[in-house]
Amino acid sequence: MDIKIIAEMEKLIGKAGVLSSEEDLAVYSYDGTFEEHTPDLVVLPESTEQVSQVVKIAAKYRIPIVTRGMASGLAAASVPFSGGIVLCLTRMNHILEIDLENRVAHVEAGVVTADLQTAVEKHGLFYPPDPSSIRHSTIGGNIACNAGGPRCLKYGVTGDYVLGLTVVLADGQILKTGGKVIKDVVGYDLAALFTGSEGTLGIITEALLRLTAKPKFARTALVEYDDLADASRTVNAILSAGIVPATMELMDQTAIECIEKAMQLGLPVERAAVLLIETDGSDEEMVNREIESIAEICKKTGAQYVKVANDETDRVNLWKARRSVSPALARLSPNKLGEDITVPIQAIPEAVRRLKEISAKYGLPIVIFGHAGDGNLHPNILFDKRDPQQWAKVEKMVEEEFYVALALGGTLSGEHGVGKLKRPYIEKALGSVSIGIQKGIKQVLDPLNILNPGKVLPD
Ligand SMILES: Cc1cc2nc3c(=O)[nH]c(=O)nc-3n(C[C@H](O)[C@H](O)[C@H](O)COP(=O)(O)OP(=O)(O)OC[C@H]3O[C@@H](n4cnc5c(N)ncnc54)[C@H](O)[C@@H]3O)c2cc1C
Numbered sequence: 001m002d003i004k005i006i007a008e009m010e011k012l013i014g015k016a017g018v019l020s021s022e023e024d025l026a027v028y029s030y031d032g033t034f035e036e037h038t039p040d041l042v043v044l045p046e047s048t049e050q051v052s053q054v055v056k057i058a059a060k061y062r063i064p065i066v067t068r069g070m071a072s073g074l075a076a077a078s079v080p081f082s083g084g085i086v087l088c089l090t091r092m093n094h095i096l097e098i099d100l101e102n103r104v105a106h107v108e109a110g111v112v113t114a115d116l117q118t119a120v121e122k123h124g125l126f127y128p129p130d131p132s133s134i135r136h137s138t139i140g141g142n143i144a145c146n147a148g149g150p151r152c153l154k155y156g157v158t159g160d161y162v163l164g165l166t167v168v169l170a171d172g173q174i175l176k177t178g179g180k181v182i183k184d185v186v187g188y189d190l191a192a193l194f195t196g197s198e199g200t201l202g203i204i205t206e207a208l209l210r211l212t213a214k215p216k217f218a219r220t221a222l223v224e225y226d227d228l229a230d231a232s233r234t235v236n237a238i239l240s241a242g243i244v245p246a247t248m249e250l251m252d253q254t255a256i257e258c259i260e261k262a263m264q265l266g267l268p269v270e271r272a273a274v275l276l277i278e279t280d281g282s283d284e285e286m287v288n289r290e291i292e293s294i295a296e297i298c299k300k301t302g303a304q305y306v307k308v309a310n311d312e313t314d315r316v317n318l319w320k321a322r323r324s325v326s327p328a329l330a331r332l333s334p335n336k337l338g339e340d341i342t343v344p345i346q347a348i349p350e351a352v353r354r355l356k357e358i359s360a361k362y363g364l365p366i367v368i369f370g371h372a373g374d375g376n377l378h379p380n381i382l383f384d385k386r387d388p389q390q391w392a393k394v395e396k397m398v399e400e401e402f403y404v405a406l407a408l409g410g411t412l413s414g415e416h417g418v419g420k421l422k423r424p425y426i427e428k429a430l431g432s433v434s435i436g437i438q439k440g441i442k443q444v445l446d447p448l449n450i451l452n453p454g455k456v457l458p459d
Pocket residue numbers: 031032066067068069070071072073074077078089109130131132133136137138139140141142143144145146147148149150198199200202203204205326327415416452
């Protein structure tokens with residue numbers, strides 16, 4: 001990067017917030033995927049005003065800007081393939097206000113999601129979105145990807161909690177959209193437009209987030225199956241009975257074995273699949289009744305055993321198991337590639353069957369787990385990237401996974417977004433009319449194409 005531009009940035013942010021050494025740049029060159037590319041400069045602003053000034057300089061010199069939270073993304077969306085500036089918001093990590101009466105949190109984009117949850121729970125409040133990366137992802141990143149998590153089934157995704165945003169636009173203007181009101185239908189919903197835009201339309205610097213009351217009681221059950229298809233069918237049976245649990249998480253046998261090997265929690269490694277089901281609410285008796293009804297339905301749909309957690313330690317262990325699927329799989333093979341296709345609920349059994357067929361066809365394991373309650377599955381292919389033949393197979397398998405989702409009326413991603421990795425498939429998923437409209441939106445908001453170029457939309 002030109003020394004003059006570095007000096008301009010240092011004057012603006014201070015030397016501590018501008019990184020240009022080879023070692024520092026390497027640290028900001030990757031995300032949660034296999035992809036990497038070194039940026040030319042890393043800038044760590046501390047305020048919306050600083051972000052705006054940085055963007056003005058970048059626009060003047062036509063330098064690409066890739067916004068980054070904690071880089072836990074799984075679509076290579078924060079990897080700076082065109083070089084330029086990585087704008088990392090982790091120093092903007094202040095909770096500015098927890099408005100108890102309106103149940104709204106006002107936060108900077110770099111706040112770690114788990115930190116917000118802990119802070120609001122001290123006041124008996126609840127911020128439900130719970131990506132498994134909760135301890136190493138930011139609110140800005142969650143909004144930019146519209147992150148979900150196990151609790152989406154009952155509580156919805158990140159976007160359902162966004163009331164307002166402060167966004168720095170591609171020319172440095174500061175946009176404030178939305179507010180503390182619950183209902184607001186004045187004009188187009190710009191907060192919704194920036195939610196899920198993966199840093200391609202603007203830089204989110206602050207957010208107003210809706211909070212709810214924290215449910216006082218929760219019951220959790222681990223349901224064991226000898227047939228994966230029975231577990232998938234159970235999901236629909238529970239929802240059809242009019243019960244909406246907080247979570248319904250599916251794990252297949254390989255996932256169970258991996259976690260057990262890593263953590264020794266006493267999981268049933270001989271079973272083909274388990275469902276982790278949690279129900280919550282403010283009335284203890286109702287929560288108890290609900291978990292009993294769920295247990296009965298599970299038995300009717302083929303469950304071999306239903307273990308309801310007796311106490312909080314039991315419950316915490318079950319969740320520890322679910323949250324460690326991803327890291328535990330990493331111990332099983334040198335590499336894993338996790339997707340997050342979504343299908344309509346009734347198509348889950350067929351999706352699982354077809355995914356296993358792909359695995360058999362190419363001779364590489366596909367471990368299946370995910371948020372079965374909302375049809376969002378994470379098929380993880382296990383392989384060794386050092387073997388070019390395996391990598392070639394993986395690329396074909398991923399494509400076939402996407403086609404399974406689309407053929408069943410589903411889509412490419414329920415939570416990780418498009419980034420660079422799913423970009424080749426987006427037109428097939430959305431159609432040319434939708435892509436045309438989206439390109440028009442990008443052109444209006446970022447005419448110089450400096451915000452996260454080469455992501456989401458095809459050329
Ligand atoms: C182990 C593991 C488990 C995961 N589990 C889940 C899960 O359950 N659910 C789920 O949804 N995701 C999950 N993810 C994916 C990832 O954690 C989420 O996508 C998360 O929202 C990314 O947040 P981040 O702060 O790390 O963003 P980054 O990875 O840094 O960025 C992601 C994208 O958002 C953009 N961006 C970041 N901050 C801003 C901002 N302030 N303004 C504008 N654009 C911005 C970036 O440019 C990039 O396009 C998981 C990842 C891992 C590694």
